[in-house]
Amino acid sequence: MDLFRQSATMEGCVKAPYTNNSEYLLDMLMLLDLLIQVHMNRITEKENSDSSNMGRxxxxxxxxxxxxxxNLSRLNGVHLNLPYLSQLVQLTELEEMALMIALAPELDSKFGNLYAQLQEPGYQTKPTVELATRLLSIFQGGCLFAQSIFDANTKLMNYRLLRFTDPGNANYLLQRSLYVDTQIVNFLIGIDQLDSRLAAVAHVADPQSETETNCFNDDHQRRLLKLVRAQLTNDGQLTSKLLFDLFGAAGSGKLSTVKAVCRELGVSLIIGNIANMLHQPAAFADNLFLLCREVLLHPAALCLLHTDALLSSPNQYPKEIAALLDSIERFPNLTFMIGLKSCSSLLIRGDSMCFQVEFTLPDVKERKNLWERMSKQVRLEVPIDFESLAEKFRFSPGRIQHALLAARSMALWRDPQHGRISMKDLQHACYLQTNHDHEHRLADKLTSTGKLEDLILTPEQAASLQELIDQVKYRRVVHGEWGFQHRLARGRGLNILLHGPPGTGKTTAAEVLANELGLDLYRIDLSQVVSKYIGETEKNLHRIFQEAEESFAILFFDEADALFGKRTEVKDALDRHANMEIAFLLQKMEEYDGITILATNLYGNLDAAFIRRMQFSIELTLPDESNRLNIWRMMFxxxxxxxxxIDYAFLAKNFKMAGGHIKNVVLSAAFLAAKDEEPIGMAHIVRSLRRELDKMGKLTSKEAFGPYFDLLGGKRA
Structure with a gap:
C-alpha cells in the first residue's frame, strides 16, 4: 500500500473523539487482537523474512x-487514562503497548486464554516477557530486545507499573511472567480511589471538612498561597518543586492551613502519616513509594504528618530518611511536612525550595476570639466567661474545637432535649483535653471543696492568701489591659513559699487556693522526679512544667527542702549535678506563667536563691489557744x-498542737466511738490524744490530762 492510498483509507476511517475511557480501551484491545493474529499467522504459516510484513x-x-x-479527545477535553499516564511518566508508544499486553487479561479473559495457547504449559494466562517481546517486535516492525522494555531501570518497571511474578523456575528474564500493578489496573480502567495498600497510613483529604474557624493564622495561609502561585505557569504547572516545613504545637492550625491552601488552589490533597508508617518498618519504603505515586497519578499535593518522628532517632532510621528524600525529590511537586519540630535539617537536598513555617499557639486575645467564633456552632447557656477560659487554658484551635464538642456531649447527656452548654461543662471538657500523663507518674492530683474562710488563720496570714488570690484573678487587667506583660519577659507567674512546723495546714492552704481559683492542683512526687541518673531529673521537671502550662495548673512541691536545699560547694561531679538541678528548676519557675507553691518544715534549709524568687513567703505557725479552740470545734x-x-476549752488550753495533729486525734476518736457504738466523747478523745502525743515524742503527764487522766486507764482503756 502506497502512502497516498494509506492516507485516503485513514481519512475514510477516522471517527469522532472518544466519548470516554472505556471506548478507548476497547479500541486498544482490538489493536492487541490484531497484533496477536499477526503473531499467530506467522507461527502457523512459518513466514520467512520476505513475507514478514504480511498482515501489518x-x-x-x-x-x-x-x-x-x-488527539481529538485531548482537544475536546476527554480524559483517557493510559495516554495521561504515558504523558506523566513519559512512556513511549511501545511501552504503552507493553502495558496493554499485560492489562488485557484483566479486561477480557479471552486474552488470557490466547496467552495460554501461545506459551509453554505452566505459564497460564499471564504473558511472559518472551511473548510480550515478540508481540512488541511485530508492533514496532523490527527486532527488539526484552531488556530495552522490561529491565529494572526502565520506566515501566521503575514506576512499578508492570510487575513480575516470581515462579521458582524463572531463571531468565524471558521466562518471567508479567502483570500490571493492582492500583495501576484500577487507575487505567477509571476507578478513582486511593491504593488500598495505603489504608492504614494515608487518606485523601475532604476539601469541605475544615471550617474557617480552625485556621486562625490567616497570615500563614496568605503567604503560602502567594508563594505557590508565584511558581505556577499559565497552564497551572509548578516551575520548580516546593517543600514547606510546617512545625509547631499540636492543634495550632498546620493541617487546616494546608487544607485551606489546597482548597484555594483547587488542588487535591493526599495526607500520609509517617508515624504510622514507622510501625511497619519493613514496608516503610514501599508505602512511601506507593503514596508518592498516588500523588503523581491524581495529581495532588502531598502532606506528611509527624515527620519529626524520624528526627527523634535519626540514627535509627537512616534508610527511612533516605527513602523519604528520594521519593519527595522524584514524585510530588508540592509537599507539606507537618510536625512538632522542624525537619529542615533533613530536607535540604536537590533543587527543591524548602520553606520553614512556624505555627505558634494563639495568645489570650486570639484564644478568646476563637472561643467566641467556634462556640457559634453549639448552643450555650449564658453567661459564658470566654476570657477566663482563654486565660486559664493555653489551647490551640484544634483543642478548643474538641473541648466544645466534648462539652456538647456532656450537656446533651444532662439534658437531651435542650443540651445547652454551661460554663461548668466547658471547664470540665477543657480539663479532659489537658495532658494528665504526669498525674500517673510524677504527681498526684489534689482536690478540695474548702474556702478561704474555712481556714483558721491569723489576720496577717489571711491577708497574704487573699492578696495572692487577687493577683491571679486580676492578672488579665494588670498584664493584659494595662500592658505590664510587655515589661515582663518572664516571671509573670506566682511563686509562693509556705513554711512552718508539721501539721500547720500548708497542704490544706494549697488546696483551698486551688479551689478558690478554680485551678487544678498537682502535688509533685519528688521520689519519682529526682533521679540518680544525670539529666533525668531535669527531664522530669521539664515535663511537669510543660504539661502544667496547658491548664494553668498549680504545682505543689511538698517538703521542698529535699530538692531545693542549699547549693553546696562543688567538690565532685555529684555536687555539680545537684547544683545544676537547682539552677534548672529556678529557670523553669521563672518561665512558668502559672502558680508554683513550695512547702517546707525546714525554712532554714532552703537555698537563698529560691527564697529571693518567692513573690509570697507565708509562715504558718502553730495556732494559739483561741485558734486551737476553733479548730477543735470545726473538726467534727x-x-x-x-x-x-467534750471539753473543747480544756483541749485547746492544755494541748499545744497544730491543726494536722488535732485532725488525727478527732478521726481516731471517731473510730473508737464507732467500735464502742457510742457518741464521740471525752474518753475516746483522751485515748486518741495519748497515741498522737506518743507519735510526736511527747510524754503523757497527769498534769496535762488533769481531771481526764483517769480515762486513760478506765474501762474503755
Missing amino acids: EPLELEKAIIRQRI PKEAPLSDD
Missing part, C-alpha cells in the same frame, strides 16, 4: 486511527454524734 496493513491503520482519536462534722462531755 490493518494493524498500522488501526494504530493511526487510535492516535488520531486520542455536723453529722457526727457527739457526747455532751
Whole structure:
C-alpha cells in the first residue's frame, strides 16, 4: 500500500473523539487482537523474512486511527487514562503497548486464554516477557530486545507499573511472567480511589471538612498561597518543586492551613502519616513509594504528618530518611511536612525550595476570639466567661474545637432535649483535653471543696492568701489591659513559699487556693522526679512544667527542702549535678506563667536563691489557744454524734498542737466511738490524744490530762 492510498483509507476511517475511557480501551484491545493474529499467522504459516510484513496493513491503520482519536479527545477535553499516564511518566508508544499486553487479561479473559495457547504449559494466562517481546517486535516492525522494555531501570518497571511474578523456575528474564500493578489496573480502567495498600497510613483529604474557624493564622495561609502561585505557569504547572516545613504545637492550625491552601488552589490533597508508617518498618519504603505515586497519578499535593518522628532517632532510621528524600525529590511537586519540630535539617537536598513555617499557639486575645467564633456552632447557656477560659487554658484551635464538642456531649447527656452548654461543662471538657500523663507518674492530683474562710488563720496570714488570690484573678487587667506583660519577659507567674512546723495546714492552704481559683492542683512526687541518673531529673521537671502550662495548673512541691536545699560547694561531679538541678528548676519557675507553691518544715534549709524568687513567703505557725479552740470545734462534722462531755476549752488550753495533729486525734476518736457504738466523747478523745502525743515524742503527764487522766486507764482503756 502506497502512502497516498494509506492516507485516503485513514481519512475514510477516522471517527469522532472518544466519548470516554472505556471506548478507548476497547479500541486498544482490538489493536492487541490484531497484533496477536499477526503473531499467530506467522507461527502457523512459518513466514520467512520476505513475507514478514504480511498482515501489518490493518494493524498500522488501526494504530493511526487510535492516535488520531486520542488527539481529538485531548482537544475536546476527554480524559483517557493510559495516554495521561504515558504523558506523566513519559512512556513511549511501545511501552504503552507493553502495558496493554499485560492489562488485557484483566479486561477480557479471552486474552488470557490466547496467552495460554501461545506459551509453554505452566505459564497460564499471564504473558511472559518472551511473548510480550515478540508481540512488541511485530508492533514496532523490527527486532527488539526484552531488556530495552522490561529491565529494572526502565520506566515501566521503575514506576512499578508492570510487575513480575516470581515462579521458582524463572531463571531468565524471558521466562518471567508479567502483570500490571493492582492500583495501576484500577487507575487505567477509571476507578478513582486511593491504593488500598495505603489504608492504614494515608487518606485523601475532604476539601469541605475544615471550617474557617480552625485556621486562625490567616497570615500563614496568605503567604503560602502567594508563594505557590508565584511558581505556577499559565497552564497551572509548578516551575520548580516546593517543600514547606510546617512545625509547631499540636492543634495550632498546620493541617487546616494546608487544607485551606489546597482548597484555594483547587488542588487535591493526599495526607500520609509517617508515624504510622514507622510501625511497619519493613514496608516503610514501599508505602512511601506507593503514596508518592498516588500523588503523581491524581495529581495532588502531598502532606506528611509527624515527620519529626524520624528526627527523634535519626540514627535509627537512616534508610527511612533516605527513602523519604528520594521519593519527595522524584514524585510530588508540592509537599507539606507537618510536625512538632522542624525537619529542615533533613530536607535540604536537590533543587527543591524548602520553606520553614512556624505555627505558634494563639495568645489570650486570639484564644478568646476563637472561643467566641467556634462556640457559634453549639448552643450555650449564658453567661459564658470566654476570657477566663482563654486565660486559664493555653489551647490551640484544634483543642478548643474538641473541648466544645466534648462539652456538647456532656450537656446533651444532662439534658437531651435542650443540651445547652454551661460554663461548668466547658471547664470540665477543657480539663479532659489537658495532658494528665504526669498525674500517673510524677504527681498526684489534689482536690478540695474548702474556702478561704474555712481556714483558721491569723489576720496577717489571711491577708497574704487573699492578696495572692487577687493577683491571679486580676492578672488579665494588670498584664493584659494595662500592658505590664510587655515589661515582663518572664516571671509573670506566682511563686509562693509556705513554711512552718508539721501539721500547720500548708497542704490544706494549697488546696483551698486551688479551689478558690478554680485551678487544678498537682502535688509533685519528688521520689519519682529526682533521679540518680544525670539529666533525668531535669527531664522530669521539664515535663511537669510543660504539661502544667496547658491548664494553668498549680504545682505543689511538698517538703521542698529535699530538692531545693542549699547549693553546696562543688567538690565532685555529684555536687555539680545537684547544683545544676537547682539552677534548672529556678529557670523553669521563672518561665512558668502559672502558680508554683513550695512547702517546707525546714525554712532554714532552703537555698537563698529560691527564697529571693518567692513573690509570697507565708509562715504558718502553730495556732494559739483561741485558734486551737476553733479548730477543735470545726473538726467534727455536723453529722457526727457527739457526747455532751467534750471539753473543747480544756483541749485547746492544755494541748499545744497544730491543726494536722488535732485532725488525727478527732478521726481516731471517731473510730473508737464507732467500735464502742457510742457518741464521740471525752474518753475516746483522751485515748486518741495519748497515741498522737506518743507519735510526736511527747510524754503523757497527769498534769496535762488533769481531771481526764483517769480515762486513760478506765474501762474503755
